[in-house]
Amino acid sequence: MKRLSLFLCLTVFSLAFGIQAACADGLDAFKGKEGSISIAGGTAHIPVMKDAAKAIMSANPNIRITIAGGGSGVGIQKVGEGLVDIGNSGRKASDAEVSKYGLVMFPFAVDGVATVIHAENPVQALTGDQVRAIFAGQITNWKEVGGNDGVINVYARDESSGTREVYWKKLLNKGAVVASANVVPSNGAMKLAVSKDPNAIGYVSIGHLDGSVKAPSLDGVEVNQEAAKSGQYPVVRKLYMNTKGEPQGIVKSFVEYITGPDCVEFIKAAGYIPF
């Protein structure tokens, strides 16, 4: 018995040590360095950036990392004008932006966007055509797609949303969205609104999916990160870090750290698929 517990103790210890050693690998690049890294842009990126920054700064107190939001457009503009070292975006920088600023893009995660309905809505599956017709205002009652009798309430995101952009391009095929659709300002607000409205339909980043809302299958494909990763579920986008020209020094180390094996857990914890 005693021997067993000693064995267990040793196993746990070596496991813990092993994990720590693995973590330290990626952080080695920062050893003995000092300086600061400033980051701004897409809000979806912030949880990953924060976890990474915490790990780096606690291992190396001479490095300061500041992280701000602002949205994808702001991230690209700020890094292009040299105001920050890394500008995050939930979309690819346009050709005009790349050539104007000399941006280099580093994708590090994949995020899907799911159609969501109220958790108690009996509808289990929708087709792409049905979703497009609902958002265009052609299908207006849930019973037309196999649900209860009830007028469909459409929820959409504002024009600055990266989530809106990918959903509109890849699922709605840039089609019209009915003018009376309610507009909510964030993924969190969307989830809240849909979870309270039995007749709602909306869309959120798959990373934000939880039990409060339901994601019906699309064209027979279950909506989850695995399907997004394999390419079965098509409504996906990449999360990018952008730098002006090739990154140097600790900024380069930071980009390598985020895209390296150490941050896989941070990316998964934030609900995204490592790229």
Next chain:
Amino acid sequence: MHRTADRRTGSVWLPACRFSAAVTGAAVLAILLFLLWFSLPLLDADTLSKLLSWEWRPFQGGFGILPMVAGSLLLSLSALLLAFPVSVGICCFAHGMGPSGPAAYLLRLVKFMTSVPTVVYGFVGVFVLVPLLREAFRSGSGFCWLAAAVGLAVLILPTIVLMLHSQFMLIEPQVTLTAAALGMSPAQRLLHLVIPISGRGFAAALVLGFGRALGDTMIPLMLAGNAAQVPGSLLESLRTMTAHIALVVATDSQSLAYLSLFACGLILFLSTTLVNLGLQLLKRSGEDNG
């Protein structure tokens, strides 16, 4: 002796006050110039006609802000319509119509309401008011003109009540003796003396309430549904200029959609200026008559 002390403190404070007044004035002027400067690219005929249209579809080239202008006006006027009678009622209750104990508590409650952040009202609205409206009317999502109007009415109620309260407090000492001599009850004093000569106070309370309703962002953003349309009924969604600015501000800073925000800002700025000028005019005419 007393007078010289007064004059001395006056001599210290007067330049300081003048200075801060000048700084404040300059800041307001700077804001106006800033808004004008950023609105300049919008001032050619083609862009202006796009801007002053009813169509907000930024990805199809429609940048009309008129639905938002209409939304702001409709929402603040309706909130005022809801809040004003209630506020007058509360003030009358507190000034003689009601028993003094509950009246004091009521006033304390209203003062407490001023310290509640608007986002809290918005949050309660999302969880309580919106589902209630959805259930009650069985039409739409509950995020609508009515929800936002009720939310805003709660927000501007303390402003109106406290404005009226301070006006009544100003007038009451002047008429107390007369009223007592005539054997009036506090309720009669209020109805026949205080209210009839509080006209300016009522107008000021209305104007301030309207300004506060027009300027609030959080409640319309959270409760009104934000569809860029002119609502056909109280149960339909609308978008105000303030919510519009909050929603669009993170877009690409080169686009026309982004620049349209400055037009909204300019309209908001000019409307509040007009409201305040109106208030000044009212005050002056009141003084002439009085």
